[in-house]
Amino acid sequence: MGWIRITEAFSAARSRGEGALVAYLMGGDPDPGASPTYIAALAEGGADVIEIGIPFSDPVADGPTIQAAGVRALRAGTTPETVLRIAAAVKRDAGVPLVLMGYYNPIIRFGEEAFCAAAAECGVDGLIVPDLPPEEAAPLEEAAGRHGLGLVFLVTPETRGDRARDIAAHTRGFLYLVSRYGTTGERRGLPPDIMGLIGRIRGATDLPLAVGFGISRPEHVRAVLACGADGAVVGSRLVREVGVGSPPEALRRLMRELKAATRR
């Protein structure tokens, strides 16, 4: 069962006295050939869970940095099949739990059942579909369940307690807490009410809780863990390095700094 590997990664981190670091890169960025090396660098730098993005033409939940990564990947010919191949290669070499993050339409087009079957085959453990709220998710949830994939849903500052509990009930692996209003992207500071938010959602679920959107610096990671989160998701900060042409080694270094901030 794939999603259990995600949950186990969180508890393994906890037993080491650490928070989990969830690291994101866009699959196929800057191109399908170089992409696996960059993603492997996340694992080498200490990622506990890796998220691989599937590029989409219309990524409404993403800010400029990840939008640009999607454009690079698509221009380089990346398809969902390419991302699955990249995932398989990463899994073979790194063995870290893998979550694919992609918008719903390419998954529908692939076929929910076919996509989940192929993803499980490639060693993927979970899926995040940011434009698919639980009330619309039944077809994908069933297909994911059949193949042991965890569907990770998001909760936000707008999510009330009862809804947060419903969402958590549909979620396998970890619950993704969106830290702020808006899209993905680096921000200087954390929202002022982050502690209350984490506390509120913490009370609604026993699932591992990871905070993302705007988490880009070691001090952000340290702060959300101190507020009671089990993990932190870093995306745009890492994607930016690929965008400016930094070598994989730069990602490894950056990851080590971020990972060090998870140690309590």
Add this chain to the structure above:
Amino acid sequence: MRLSEYPKGGKYGPFGGRYVPEILIPALEELEEAYLALRDDPDFRAQLTRYLREYAGRPTPLYFARNLTRYAGGAKIYLKREDLLHGGAHKLNNALGQALLAKRMGKRRLIAETGAGQHGTATAIAGAVVGLEVEIYMGALDAERQRMNLFRMELLGAKVNLVDSGTKTLKDAINEALRDWATNVRDTHYLIGSVVGPHPYPMMVRDFQSVIGREIRDQVLAAEGRLPDLLVACVGGGSNAMGTFYPFADEEQVGLLGAEGGGEGERHAASLARGTVGVLHGMRTYLLQDEWGQIAETYSIAPGLDYPAVGPEHALYRELGRAEYVAVTDAEALSAFRLLARLEGIIPALESAHAVHAAIQRAREMPRDAVVVVTLSGRGDKDLDLVLRASGEGPREGW
């Protein structure tokens, strides 16, 4: 279930729904609740009716196009003159409705996408008169095609943001507006301009635009003593068409015909006539997409039709065979544009010219006592540059 009873649970059969990031779900629930409460509120209805009548110029005329009818040589053709509405298009029906709703919900700011610039203009107008701050998202490519509309929106006090991502057209403007809404959802209302997007938008926009079809019913009954045989409207997102069709949805004897942007054949925007089912902008509907589910680049000479999806209620009407949808090419629309100008002294929007073409074709095959109503969704002043360029000639030659 009668067709007019949709949506059910936010769905139109298998279409519609609410496929959006979680951050927007509470706002959509709040909007639905507020709208359903106000929809039947006599005070709100009276306020909207007053604005529509005294400010926007409703009812718009239903004009019997004698010359066009003679030219087609078949059914009687009537034109529903939404081009005479304030702002030059049907868009204001919806913009006023939503602006008044947003005001009552305590929002201080409106955001909207625009393709042709008509919805952006209508939103800027509604924001100005109702007293709300307005910010418009417009694809950079569309802005280039519609410079005057950009200037007009700014004159009306709106801030216009040019969108440089993706194809730089309407769909990207919607993406950017959705991102803005996710960021500012607490004090901002997203005033969607067509029967698209997540529930409750397709329902709400349809309801606000249905004033078109309700007036057509009264006006045709007065003129002909019976219901029309065929209603024709252009379909981009599909709001003027749904506003025209919906009040007749349960009367099967009234035919419904939608004209989509057929572009240049290979390159087109005919989501219903040639698309496949998928999810975009919060709804399950017909889309133009590639084999991997990436949204395709669309093309139509009419910026308002240049959209890769379509309202989910149209998707249901297509699926059930209740309405028929045809692709009208740029060349056909351009010739209908010129024809209407010469025969009737009316310059239609390029979008509406698609409907005029489809209506002429269909009227031709119908008996002389049959009645066809075409909704002229907007006026064509905004398109003179485009038509001039498309003709590849100077204004003094070849006209």
